[in-house]
Amino acid sequence: MAGTQVNPTRMELTRLKKKLTTAMRGHKLLKDKRDELMRQFLDKVRENKALREEVEQALESANRNFMLARAGMPDEMLNTALLAPKQEVTISAGTQNVMSVEIPAFDFKTRTPDPNDIYSYGFAFTTGDLDDAIRSLSEVFPKMLKLAEVEKSCQLMAAEIEKTRRRVNALEHVMIPELQTNIKYITMKLDENERSTQIRLMKVKDMMLKEAHHYEN
Template sequence: MARLNVKPTRMELANLKDRLKLSTRGHKLLKDKQDELMRQFIILIKENNALREEVERELTDSMKEFVIAKSLINELFIEELFVGSETNVELDIHEKNIMSVIVPQMDFNIKEADVTSDIQYGYLNSSSELDEAIERIESILPKLLKLSEIEKTCQLMADEIEKTRRRVNALEYRMIPQLQETIRYIQMKLEENERSSIVRMMKVKDMGTNN
């Protein structure tokens, strides 16, 4: 491990020890943050997967029902039905802080628009099966919106986990070892200088005694 390019002095040694202490404390805090982010990320991923499977299953089933009901009704009526119907979705986005990660928290208000339609449901152009199929498809909308919130949160947390992982690795495998190696080097040089000073003093003392 390459050491830092610094002068082997006692002042530099004290500075490096302070940096090592700070880096070690920072590494622990980042590692704890990474672990907690991973824990919450795993919980969200499980929730996301379960909700996605549920939504996909309900969409598949409701579309099957819709296709069957649609096949029994006049095609023109189907087109008029979707032109005449309208749903408004009011979206209010707040911010939520999860371990310093700002994620969206979405509140949805889904309501039918006040639209007057001339479509008249009758025995010849409508069926209860079609109504039920459409209602079932519409009922999935809140889950789709919730799914989008969770998936966005997972994406933001994954980005933060990756950034935190890089910082942890930089401290663990580069900065902290470099500081430790440099501290050992300076301590060794200072000990060598101290021994050399003692040897010189002893030689001077011997020379004085001989004279």
């Protein structure tokens, strides 16, 4: 049923047809955006799963090595060895645009390029297990940073997918059907008005003919 505020005029009909064309074009673009976002979201989810498994395994290995190091070294010596780290890490955060979604992009750099600077102690009084633990944490750090980036990207993309889905549904189930109904209503009214006008013209013509020829049926 057409809305009560619809004026059955040709100008309104033209306006609604243009609006319907725009709505249908927007509906297609939003559907394409939703589908592409879903594809990229699923890729990110798979990447997130693989990264999380790698990070959890690496952290488990590092924790195991730390426990072995603690078992083979006095607590005071272990604490002293880790008291003054030589290496520093600086993290930078940026963004990249994926289908109008600003997802994070993390990067990092170390204070020095020397890979041995991760060890803040001499090797004379420490165990190899401590070296393994430090090296494990150093190697897993980039994956942890990437995991944080991918997980946040998944959250943002999921929110955008839901928002786009609502817009698609609003166009598909509310706006477009309403416009189509209103267009049909105005077209019907204009056709009725045109038929009424034709009937009136025919009657006027008959009256004029009667008057001109002075006859009656």
